[in-house]
Amino acid sequence: METRHTPQNIILKVEDLKKYFPIRRGFFQNIRGWIKAVDGVSFEIERGKTLGLVGESGCGKTTVAWLILKLLKMDEGRIIFRDTEISELSEKEMKPYRQEMQMVFQDPYGSLNPRMTVGQSIEEGLSILGIKSRKKRKEHLKKLLEMVGMSTNSSDRYPHEFSGGQRQRIGIARALSVEPSLVICDEPISALDVSIQAQIINLLKDLQDQLELSYLFISHDLNVIGYLCTTISVMYKGLIVESASAEALFSHPYHPYTISLLSAIPDPESSVKKEVKLPARDFSDTLIPPDGCNYQGRCPMDEPRCGQEDLIFTEVEKDHFVRCWKVPKNNV
């Protein structure tokens, strides 16, 4: 399974991505602080593989996706697609790379233009791809629809005539219309009915096999991430706190946050009932995190030292990185 990372094999590399939103207060609207939505995120995605980005709501997962697609302007960092750094490119220079990276959204109801037919929505991508002839476009459209399991006569219908799962299929077809090599899936199944989720997961997997797609799969659901992804990065408050292959992360997680996430998964397969403890302490969120570790205050292994040191992302095992100063000591 483990291949050595060769540069040719890496489709997307993100280095030290940062996005801060200013908090403005006072008479002159001075900047009084920053919300560090993304505070130095780095990862790489191999061709044909799936990287899972997992974390709770508000941890900056979606912001990362928008930064990569340059729908938001980043403050710092580098995005390298194949061999090209695309972070500094202008809108015009970016155009060929836009087609290479597409996104599938969480909300199937909001991600299709309600006033355009399904066909029009998908054909827009086809015309960007440069398919001018009408007949060819129709052929492509038909192929795309069938590829995502939709019948062809849905092309002249409006999005509201479809169910959530069907819309998600259409959204995937639109993303595929420009023949991308990387698809960012931002919680593509969390808004769907339980009995539909497996359909979409299967579809995404089939498409990956057929078209050699790479995925950045963003989710809060470790079950799905564990099923789909080759490597997993755990994000907490704008930082990746642990990153490893799926096997390693599930079998021996290091970071206390990852551990708490894993123990909190409601897994129907382990029908062992958890013991009843006193209600756990609840945590108040502060807007501006303190120095040092960003997991302070919620961490069960909290120590004064956590607030003093800036943490380094350390490789504790091969390809297993953790951002916690206690871990290497435990592991040695």
Next chain:
Amino acid sequence: MKNSAQKEFKEDFQLEEPLAPKKTRFQEFWLIFRQNRLAIIGFFIFVLFFLSAIVGLVLTSGQDPLFDPARIRLQEKLLPPLAKPNLDSLAPEDVPAIGFYLMGTDDLGRDVFARMLQGAWVSLTVGFVAVGISVLIGIFLGGIAGYFGQHYMRINHIVLASLFIFGVGLIAVQSPHLGAACLVLGFLLICYQALTKRKPRKKSMPSWTRFLFKNAISVDTLIMRVVDIMLCFPSFFLILTVVALLPASIYNIMIVIGLTSWMGTTRFVRAEFLSLREQDFVAAVRALGVSNYRIIFRHMMPNAIAPVLVSATIGIATAILTEAGLSFLGFGVPPPHATWGNILSDGKRFIFDAPWLTFIPGIVILIVVLSFNLFGEGLRDVMNPKLRERH
């Protein structure tokens, strides 16, 4: 068991079909619209009004109109509705075309029906043109504020714009030297910018010029401040002032009403655009690499326009009322031309002797405005996506 199920599933694998039977947009609209009985009545009156205004225009204009609104028959003055003309004392060409005065005559013996027909066209055009102007301005400014709002105007932009405005302004108010100086200064600034732009980076510039390229105010703030300024004028009073100062003409009224009523639309379109920008489908087409132009006009505008249309319908009603109010106060359309407002205004002196001169135009205005309002409300239901979504 699981395996067999899987096999079965694979065997009758079928493509997903749309849930609902096919309906055209129009059918859908009609299904919702027909539930609102008042709106349907409003719609029919709306159409009737439209037709009669056009027919009225044809019948009352030209050299020898079928219904002459300006024909004065002093011996026939203040006749009640449906009164027959006195054929003995009337020249044959003065007899109304339908043989009687459908709505009576006024104090100069003019046929009120003919005058009402003529006024219908005035009301219609005032309503549509004024609202057209205000909707265009509103969509334009609101769209810019909503879509490009985060862009900043740099100080040099503002300096430039104000130099030119002041320059032209000063020349217009008879101080040509100062004005010309402003223009020249502005021109120099443009040249300077063109020069500095060619250089690769701004580092070589002296520090004071860097000040010129600082961000000053965002486009959004600028437009919204202009809206605030416009909202400070009491609208009817402002319209009254401007109409009074300008030469009396129907076009001035339309333009003035339009120019003073775009603020609501602007705010509205801006809010719509801001919320649409956040929607996933806009992000999706941006990720596809669709041009800004196409995003605005193909994706955002159709989604933002529906509520604007609704408020435009109601805006037409308001414009008709405003025009009638202006005519009533004696401003606006010059006298021989009939409008509903000035028929009522002329009739108010005979309110006890000839009440129809007050009541006919009053009730007609009421009905037309009411129909626009009801129709607008019905449209609002149709446009409401919540009613159309299946989930």
Next chain:
Amino acid sequence: MLSFIGRSVVQKIITLFFVSVVSFLIIHIAPGEPSQVDPMNPKFTPEVVERFREEFHLDKPLHVQYIYFYQNLFTGKTVSWKDNQSVLQKIWERFLNSLPLFIVGTVLTWTLSFPVGIRSAIYRGRLYDRSATFLSYLLISIPGFFFAYVLIIFVVTHFHVPVIGMETFGTGNTSTVFVVMDRTWHLLLPSVLGATGGIAVLSRYVRSQMLEVGGQDYIRTARAKGLPQEQVHYKHALRNALLPFITMFGLILPGLIGGSVIIESIFSWPGMGRMAYEAILARDYPVILTVNFVSAVLVLAGTFISDILYIIADPRIRL
């Protein structure tokens, strides 16, 4: 909070400056000059016109005129061109006349539209709601001047009381009761007329707000707690539904001037609106500009007050 107030005041002053410039430009760039108001009048010889222009600085460039005008305005020296009276003095007198009309109208609007709107929302779709809806559309659509005449005819023929003007002429010697009654009759019609449109619009708005709030989850929570219906409606729903109206409350101030032109001229009511109307007819620029300026100040003060009220009323807004 303090910095919000500071920012907002500065912003409003800047807005006011631009308003003053724009209104000044509108008046002065428009064709025609006040000195040519009555070219047929034999008193206006060229020399008189020239003296007139000089006295009111009309011969100076526009920006100088602008400075002169607002200098005079703030020192209270502005005088009307028509009768050479102090403009501020004039406005104050007319303002006092408009005030009772305004107060009665506003009180009527706000006291009537809320019960009507709330009841409509609670009995949504029933006969009460539907008739209230139709009635309010009727009132929104009826031209004010036409409605005024209908009401005048009705009152004059049925009650035989005069209603034009502020009081019946020549009632000086009669008893106080009669004077009060007379004044009330005169006040009633114009203020009712001024209020009708407001009642119709506001009650529709109250209704839709109540319906909007009524669909919220916390209303369901309140009912699930076992609260009686009245408490759900009048405590949980109303409190939230009222929030947007705080913003509207600030906006009634400018209604003092703008909304009353037609009604005051029909009823010959010597108020602000009528004065403005007369000033426009006479091209009395100082009066027009001052009225405009005062109303802009009122608008800005109104929005300022409503902003502050909103912050106080809605706990979600933190500064």
Next chain:
Amino acid sequence: MKDNRLISVQDLKVYFRSNATTARAVDGVTFEVDREETVCLVGESGCGKTVTALSILGLVPVPPGDIAGGRILFKGQGLLDLDDNNMQSIRGNHIAMVFQEPLTSLNPVFTIGDQISEAISIHKNIDTGTQRERCVQLLRDVGIAAPEQRLNDYPHQLSGGQRQRVMIAMALACDPELIIADEPTTALDVTVQDQILRLFKYIQKTRAMSILYITHDLGVVTHIADRVYVMYSGVIAEQGFTSQIFNHAKHPYTRGLLASLPSRSKRGKRLYSIPGSVPDPAHKPEGCPFHPRCPHAIPSCWSEYPQMCDYGEGHLARCPVLFEKTKKTIDDK
């Protein structure tokens, strides 16, 4: 056994009528909750689980809603026949509810102290001082730190988990016998969800109350439930004890759901997926509502409404086809 029954819903039917269509949101639901028991109602969106819960408390808006049939017996008392006043004295007092969205379910303009003590003051005759003490105690019970200070906070000042704790405190205010929790953790993060689930179990244990827990998440069910009702398209498809449902599911829908759950152990294998879409309550298929998506469907499923089949020990499933099949295999053996 009979005395132990707290609430029983019998053949409940709730329809939503609009001009053109009738949506049969709940179409004959029968279930029971015993004392001190946690029962889960599992189902997808639109299957009628929330409507069922709301109709227990009489909170279904009428119109467009319409209770078309059935009975709800709470301690032997028919809830559907009660008038408004009597119903109000049950809501919050004997049956309390916790809703899905903790942010929108709390009134933004009142402090949480106000909102909790309001629930107490309606049903219990206690003076304000005692009410306050009780509020503090409740907040402490649900695990909110420094409850005295929190009392004067507004909902927007709390985090999502804290808000849901406040909602639970509000539900506990009058010591109800039954708490209906309608997807209380769906809007929350996994770690917070875990805490809230623990809180529910803790409450149930210490207060000896029953919980009717509504969710779409099968994982949550295993955590919390004693018994499970699986709902599909307005009817109960399968019911039984948790281990029965998860280990020996007897309805194709339940089986499909369980097989389609992704997990690490299924890596590399293709997931089973139930084809088709959830039916629209306004256009339900004839016969068994699941037949268009069912791999076992036979022609009679198209036309005949399936009956509940009893597998013994409280395990029932609404699928005669599979019932016949299992019987045959047992007979063969």
